Amino acid sequence: MSTARDTANGSAAPAARRQLRPTDVKRLNRDWRRRTDGRLGLLVESVTQPFNMGSIIRSAAVFGVERLWLAGNAISPDHRNVAKTALGTERLVPWEHAGSVAEAAAAVRAQGLRLVAVELTGDAVPLHDAPLDGDVCLAVGGEDHGCSPALLAAADAVAYIPQIGRVGSLNVAVATAVALAETRRREWAVPTD
Template structure:
């Protein structure tokens, strides 16, 4: 076994990208740490997030600290800034997205149990407080990442990465098998 080279990686990733049948977007509400925003941006670029909606007191994706953490991947993303979460949710819905909040809430479902095979915008909340009550009320659905350890929550960037992967995994599960990446 050997690691893949640059051209082989591009072919492999392209073969998975062809299986993306649904759009994925992120809406950040009050994610204040530019380092978390930068980490989310890098994950978003890796998983073909179509749009990043930024609302409230979220750190600017173009800030030097966010850009440093994103390692240049910001150039692959489109983002828009909205004064509040309600305006951002309206923009996401106008673009055809089903808005799914990511929150540990009483009526939330495990993400793996939800049907996410559609255009989805994941609504992500503040590092400490999660989603605001108004944001929760605007969601079409709310999901959470089940955890079995002794820690009750994940870092917001990690939770976002897990949630993005689950959306993609569900779409990939219905798609034809991926080849080894050798064919053009």
């Protein structure tokens, strides 16, 4: 196979790189599923914008979230405007509106999951140091105020996403995707026997 020089680092790069065909993507995803043992849940508190909820659901489906718990005034995944962003993935992630944060946290714990909130607090640890091993449920809060005091009190741990730019926070859907990806990345980084 002929190669072209990658001018950025001088290494040889394939001359013709192409996207995977759908069957190859399915095979690749199946391989990653085989390497995934940890159960992953997601608690969403008071996310009210359909675009954000749809994006969160799509990310949840991508990273194999087994259950989505809604608390507070979170918009329902079956709202027609959520579907515009979720693109059908709202049918792939089981969900329930658990009522209050306390009820949602109890439902999470009843499933044997550790609850880790994603929020900027004084005692939060960087996401890359958070206790994301094993069976875990991430929790995110609403667009305007993040995780409520009740959610923070119910959490077993709190983690934040380190940021080096001049912006104070990420959009809730983006932050959720980052946290879900880090949770799976940590699991996948463990050498297999």
